[in-house]
Amino acid sequence: MKISLHLLTSLTLTQLFITLIVFVHCVESTYYCSTAGGVDPCTLAETLYEPYARTGNCEYNGVYAPCDRYITPGWYKSDDLVLDNCPVLNSCGAVYPIWMNGTFPQVADGVVSRTLCKTGFGGCCVRQYDLQIKNCGTSYVYCLPALDSCPERLCFGTNGTCEYPTTVAITTTVAITTTAVVDSTVSLREYRNLKTRYVVAIVAVILLVISLSGFATLMSFCYIKKRRKDREISQSRVELATDETGVESNGSPPHLHFQPK
Template sequence: MNIVFMTLSAILLNIADSTFYCNTSPDPCSSSTSLFEPFARTRNCPYETKYSPCDRYITPGWYKSDDPILDQCPTLNTCGAIYPVWMNDSLPNIGDLVITKKLCKTGFSDCCSKEYDIQIKNCGSFYVYCIPALDACPERICFGTNGSCEYPVTATPQSDEKQSKEYKQLEAKYIGAISAVIVLVCLLSLVSVSIFYYIMKKRKRECEVKESVHEPCKKHDDNIAGFTTDAPNRNCKNVPDVNFQIIHVSSQ
């Protein structure tokens, strides 16, 4: 049962090894590139279905950003994504080497429905980030709290076909999670019913044993009350052996 529960939990939580380690030579402070799709990444920017920016299509590597990565939990539909991703930790200090931190995906129920690993280095006036490709769209890493939410004219709107495909993938993912929950509930219900049936069967067996012990005495008592002359039941204790003689008196 524990194995089944752990397996289903792994499916519901989508636990996977999402760690991507970038090369640290040459120094990422001098070899990093500009942030992938830097527009509308601040916390004040809502999700735009027309463009649907997403970090699933990012090429993992070292990136730098003018705004530091967000280290506070954002709400849904911010940072230009439905599911914003933020750093659940503090930024490294100057002089630190490359540090691995935890990213959290904001979900419907909590601020950390999924975790990713990210490498960060403090380069003095800016930070560089080894950003992994995220699992699904529309997920996006947040940088900064307030900024411009305008999309450049070079930004390509998402086609209806591509948006439909992404939503179908997202829908399939949630259907799989819901199905796993249903299976888990059914298994727990089956176990509960089995335990209940076992307890009731055990109690019934105990009652039958008790009745088998007391029933001979009950029958013997009934025999005495009915003035029968049956032999005494040797399985009963403290029951007197009494024989009754019935005398017939004829009237003269």
């Protein structure tokens, strides 16, 4: 009974954890990729964050060190298509390039879900991210997430110029980027706060389930112990009654044993 209870508890916790993780991912995607109210991502999309040196032929440049960790999750557009095949390490202007593992949708498909893969030392898909994509007829728009770490970067296009902004442009770009980061910090903070709230909710639910399962196990143990004790008391009473009446449990008089002299 204990084994069955522990097995049931383990299965329940595993299923609950998987369900909650899927729920959190769905909520995150809905939060930044929502098209509620008839909003069309084709008109909503902004120009891609740091569009330079994102093609597959561009190696990582440690001086500029571009990264998509601080990108504000939302809809973006690009002149180049997101890369749909596995790039090598140290390409797309990053050490760990990110590419789309899937096919491009048709116009009639509307907004569809795809998977982004991170190329790493362990293979072409050592980490996955959710991607929303829509075919706008003449171009595609993408709801992009903020990546986990640097230097990770999304790939767009296979061949292109790998030039970074000049020194003068860099100064201007830094100023603009600084402003953009300050402005996007609020959105990023909201994003992380939302994620934190759901993580806390997940932990609270898991702790509640563990507490309930522990309580159920304790009650089961106490019940089994009580039944065993009642059985022992009942057996003791039968033996005591037999000793007092001198009659065995089957109703026959006790056997007398004589020792020969």
